[in-house]
Amino acid sequence: MTSLQVTDDAIQQTRELRDEFQRFLREYEFGMREVETKIGILRDEFTHHHSYNPIEHVKSRLKTPDSIVEKIARKGIEEPDFERIRAEITDIAGVRVTCSFVADVYRLFDLLTAQDDVTVRTVKDYIAQPKDNGYKSLHAIIEVPVFLSTGALSVPVEVQFRTIAMDFWASLEHKIYYKFSNRVPSHLVDSLTDAAEAAAELDSRMERLHREAHGVPQRELPPPPPPHVVQV
DSSP: OOOOOOOHHHHHHHHHHHHHHHHHHHHHHHHHHHHHHHHHHHHHHHHHHSSOOOEEEEEEEEOOHHHHHHHHHHHTOOSOOHHHHHHHOOOSEEEEEEESSHHHHHHHHHHHHTSTTOEEEEEEETTTSOOTTOOOOEEEEEEEEEEETTEEEEEEEEEEEEEHHHHHHHHHHHHHHHHTTTOOOHHHHHHHHHHHHHHHHHHHHHHHHHHHHHTOOOOOSSOOOOTTOOBO
16 A cells, blocks of 8 residues: 655645635625624614514524535536635525515515615525425625725625525425435425415415504515616
8 A cells, every 4th residue: 555645835735725715714704794793783673672573583604615615516617716716606605584574575685785885796586486396585695895904805695585484495395305315206396386385375374464463554575676686
């Protein structure tokens, strides 16, 4: 069995690459925390100064190095460097906001993206136009400034807005597809689609009950996106 000689220079280069990758991920972690803070402030304000809080819960996640490498391969990015990854992969940092009702989804989106230091890059409204399997959610890629010792940096963060019913359905769908390694039997796919329709009906009925109980006027959905937003 032959042994591979590793030079001190090779070890040093590997360490430098590791440190650079950790700095790269930390930028996204800081951006994610900025968005979490903004949403947390809104939630606290609604809790203490309004009679109704539209935010049920908030989750966040940072892609792992393995997940980033897999996405680089799926997108066919050749000879990737950190600048290319920044440009091509915009969902390294993600925040999910679960709301009570569909109207709350758009309300929170409006409140977050109206802030002066938030830039909207893209919006995918899967509530107005659900995916074929019934998936619903409002996805937005926003940029927020992060102020480091080296200066300000604009960091993209994916923010997903859902209702409780949408989140429950998406969680179940993910578990089923994971169980079958993305090769789900057709009868289960049909059942998932039916369940998505049932979840949408439940959302509608519960929102009507909420409006009637609290005297909340109905809002037409979805609202027109701002001019600078690209809707896919």
